[in-house]
Amino acid sequence: MNKKNPFSDLTGKSTEELAQMEVDLAAKRFTLRFQNALGQVENTAEIRKTRRELARVKTALKIKLSQ
Template identity: 50%
Template sequence: MNAKELNDKTPDQLRDELVQLKKEAFNLRFQQAGGQLENSARIRQVRRDVARVKTVLNQKAASAASEA
């Protein structure tokens, strides 16, 4: 996922994406604690995707506030 893809989405779609990513991060942490995690790099990737989504959401909120 890259920022260009996220910029095309609406804030509601971004929030849904954020919820999905947080659930995935939760599940990955559980797998890691249980010793079942196969791809440990996925944790880092999901964390960065969460940060990307939050950044785009904040940018959209700031631009909407400045327009109003």
């Protein structure tokens, strides 16, 4: 993902791929949240990265479905 256009790698994906990515990222976010609560997360920045990537995927999916 480049900094100028964070959607550059998401625009070429199909809606099925985006939906699967959304499910995977939501599950990853869920596990990271629980691990953080238990103090087991090594890299807390990973939580933020996952949350933002999930938002990008949801936005790209919404744009694809509205077209």
